[in-house]
Amino acid sequence: MPPQGEPPPLPVTVLGGLAAGVRDCVADLARIETPGVAALALRAHPDGRELAWRLLERSGPLDGGSVPVDGDRGPDSRPSSSRLLPAALLPLLLRLARAGRHRHLLLTLPPGMEADLVALGLLHGQARGQALADHLRIDTVAVAVDLSRTEDDLNSGDRLARHGLALGPHDRRTLAETAARHLESADLVVTASTNDPDPTASARAATLIRHLAPAAATTHLCHDPLTGSLRTSDPAPLTGAHLFDADRARERHGPLPPPTRPPAPEYGVRSTRWTSRRPLHARRLHDALEQICAGALRGHGHLWLANRPGTIHRWESAGEHLAIQTTGNWLPDHDDPAWQAASAQRRTFAALLWDPYYGERRCELTFTGIDLDVPALHRLLNDCLLTDTELSLGAERWTLSDDPFADALGPADLPTP
Template sequence: MRSTPLALLATTDPVLRECAAFDLVVSEPGTVALVHTLSEDATAVRRVVIDANGVISDRWHVLDDGCFSCGIAGDAVNALEEIISMMWPHALAYFPPLAIDPLPLSRVVNEACQDGGLSAHLSSVSAVVDTTAAVEDLLEPITLEERRIASDAPERSIGEAILAQISVADLIVAHGGDGPGGELVEHLRAHDTLLTGDLHDGDVHPLLFGGEHSAAAALARVDPRGVQPWGGPSEYGTWTLDLASTRPFHPARLLDNIELLGAGRLVHRGRFWVPTRPGTICSWEGAGGQVSVGVVGSHPVPAEVSTRLVICGNGDERERLQRAFADSLLTDEELTRDPRSWEATSDELEPWLGAVS
């Protein structure tokens, strides 16, 4: 039995999404697209199915109560399987709700493909980006609510949403050409992520539908433990700053310097550790004026962990960032302290990282 190739294409731009769906279904016979749209109150999704002849169906479905991302993924799997069983398309393109994080969604879809719940194989996960707006969207403090994008987290910046989509993608569709936005996207593109200009050319179909998505490769691209500077051209002033040290951050000084490290027109990715939590690897990520920290995992041997922040921008923040980074690290004297002296029942980062274990 033939397995239908399924491509997942994420974006934050409603116009780009509609254009991309239309381009794909008209450029290759037998291609069908499912466009998933979230209701304003984030309780229901609209399923629009189209092919080269136009709209096939247009229905609303109420999401299951509980986990929001689980509800989106579950409805997507059901809708996609319904399309396959009724139409058996040559290729199937899935456009999830705007600003969705494709990593957990693609994981559920991929698992459904592998266990037989979905008669397809996930061929690719892509991010569709408007490069003419990328600098503003990624660097300015604009929230999803301000852009009128329905979400379960309306306070999230649109930059964070785009960064999540770019970071996990097998393919980036950079619509709008080069310029400052294209240059910034290039600095954020992983070395194994492909880049194409648009979906108008039928040659893009093999990139979307001709391969096999690797969940392990996607996870590796976004794992803070493997963060690295991708770099790129600098014709329009874009730079990537790689701040790395084997030393941990001092929890109090990190909190004091958080604004110096995080404020401004910047995109951040990275990891760090603090001596009050010697067995914990912490994540650092942000865009659009927002920075989030969290716990990634643990490391059995402290010597194997390091602190590394990779920051992209196009302004004059580099010297400030370097000073703040260096000031946040443990000093030579602090490094010589007995590790037991750092043991505590709490630290300054507890509101963000949870209780000290």
């Protein structure tokens, strides 16, 4: 809680996304049309080593400057600058919150920054010895999307650096993986069609957004026929919607994100969830990776690899990008300290799905694509599972002399399920 006499926590909407033009337009509309709203606009230098910032009110710019960004890489290979604001900006946010001058703050991010992770970072941030969470409150994580670019972005193997969007020299993320993460993190998706695609393409893009962000609210910017500019009849969803849930955001980035139900297919867009209580044979999975990814724009979930029965492995594919990474350990018996340390949501799912022998171990993957051949995809995945004969041999016989994931995941250990 803020000290006595301090203003109440300043609500902050964190606005990101690849569509910089849509982002800037909606931020300008919100600060101009809604009294008391200010925007703190962050822009990355073309080389990704520096961030420029400007503070704007209804009447225009108030202040500005630049700060260096942290280009270190995190454990998930993303640069830390994509997840956290530079420390030099935190005192500025504290000053804005304590001044009590604004009713709401829009924090607009460069396309390479991931809005939900920045929001979580602010909740844990400190400036001048004070917790930022005592002085500001995350209201909504919003993402700006250009419908005329959505399908291309989700299918693009281009690196962010090729388009001047990278955050530092070590940022090797692609447009596809970044676009997918933006959508999946959103509480609110703000859409516009800057190139006026045909109605079917626009509807298909909107359907892709619903499949990747099924729980997100949406609002659309329209072209003003008189001026040709973008406009919205109601900027309110961006300021004061109270959509952000920190626990839900943390769970999404945790070792075992909760499953979601895929929406119904429409305009050729189809999502499917594949699950199995059997483990996957690492060699057969590795050999089938290209075929599995070929028809899907996006895939995410977690794996149980037979030769690594103690660890959870996250699957994340988008366009030409595929990453399989270790994210934690499967829970042991209910009375173990690790069980008590897990989130309440994970414990609930584990209890519901607990198997007397395998515990919470399972494979669960969700794929989204256009004209996705779901039966063929499920057959491919099922063919990668251990057979009855292999399963009957027991975990001690599931080792591999030529582990295809050894370079990416390290040496396999083999605890008993």
